[in-house]
Amino acid sequence: MQEFFAMGGYGSYVWSAFGISFLIILINLVQPALQHRQAIRDADDFHHQEK
Amino acid sequence: MNIIAKWYYRLGAPNWFYPLTGKMLPWIAVIFLALLIPGLYMGLFTAPADYQQGDSFRIMYVHVPAAWMSMFIYFAMAVAAVVALVWRVRMAEIMIISSAPIGASFALIALITGSLWGKPMWGAWWVWDARLTSELILLFIYLGIFALYNAIENKQTAGRAMSILTLVGVVNLPIIHYSVVWWNTLHQAATVSKFDTPSIHIDMLIPLLLMAAAFQFLYLWILLLKMRANLLEQDLHCGWVKKIIWDRRKAHNGGN
Numbered sequence: 001m002q003e004f005f006a007m008g009g010y011g012s013y014v015w016s017a018f019g020i021s022f023l024i025i026l027i028n029l030v031q032p033a034l035q036h037r038q039a040i041r042d043a044d045d046f047h048h049q050e051k
Numbered sequence: 052m053n054i055i056a057k058w059y060y061r062l063g064a065p066n067w068f069y070p071l072t073g074k075m076l077p078w079i080a081v082i083f084l085a086l087l088i089p090g091l092y093m094g095l096f097t098a099p100a101d102y103q104q105g106d107s108f109r110i111m112y113v114h115v116p117a118a119w120m121s122m123f124i125y126f127a128m129a130v131a132a133v134v135a136l137v138w139r140v141r142m143a144e145i146m147i148i149s150s151a152p153i154g155a156s157f158a159l160i161a162l163i164t165g166s167l168w169g170k171p172m173w174g175a176w177w178v179w180d181a182r183l184t185s186e187l188i189l190l191f192i193y194l195g196i197f198a199l200y201n202a203i204e205n206k207q208t209a210g211r212a213m214s215i216l217t218l219v220g221v222v223n224l225p226i227i228h229y230s231v232v233w234w235n236t237l238h239q240a241a242t243v244s245k246f247d248t249p250s251i252h253i254d255m256l257i258p259l260l261l262m263a264a265a266f267q268f269l270y271l272w273i274l275l276l277k278m279r280a281n282l283l284e285q286d287l288h289c290g291w292v293k294k295i296i297w298d299r300r301k302a303h304n305g306g307n
Contacts, residue, residue, distance in 0.1 A: 004096070008105040010105060010107040013107060013110065013168065014107065014110055017113060017164040020167075021113045025160075025269065029276070032273065032280045033280075036276065036279060036283065039284045040283065040299075043293075044296050047292070047293045047296045
């Protein structure tokens, strides 16, 4: 296991590459979900007042 | 009306697109994970270390699919730009503006992971090499498209301007692809796309193809999430959004 994380001495490069990519992808998934939730709330407010 | 025309019109209608894509999302997420998990496992565990680059080559499994996606997304946006300009389809514009930040993200991933791969292999985080520079320009084009659309108040004008800018930026795609051929670059040449004699071992190739397929579904997943959010936001006052809100309330109140 130790050996796996060491990645033949390149561990810091390999794991930073995968870690940063994961973070960027996560932001891409969370942001539209939050935007969608806000849009539903705004639409709900608007069409509530309107009746 | 033939089937293609029917689908074309339906997909262009938000009141049809929104619920349909809502049903598709969980399946797309499942397919993405089903490709990603074995891809990562094989890429990080079972693929043999490279004879020259050791384990550092494993960065390839995120670097190459991300770089491919950064170009594929741009190509898809350019096709949508033609559709938007010729047939004035608003959904095509929504697709472009929703894709731009995703394309920018993949270009950024390609640049960062390339930098983390370049440092141990070339001894430098960054060089002004033709491949790296043209990929950096691609990132700026994505950001430019996004900024242009959001800077123009009238969304019809914004959509047209954005579509034209998208088409102009297409010239960069062949430059990125052939940069390793046309110029004497530090970046290594293609190993997969020369199908007659692919110079990559099969045990290394399979996880790469799995990751590349996974990233296609990841793009589709994020794209649909983003398009749905943008559509709701833009059409806040429209009838189809009202219907969705009322249906949601009915479901929430248990049918009363």
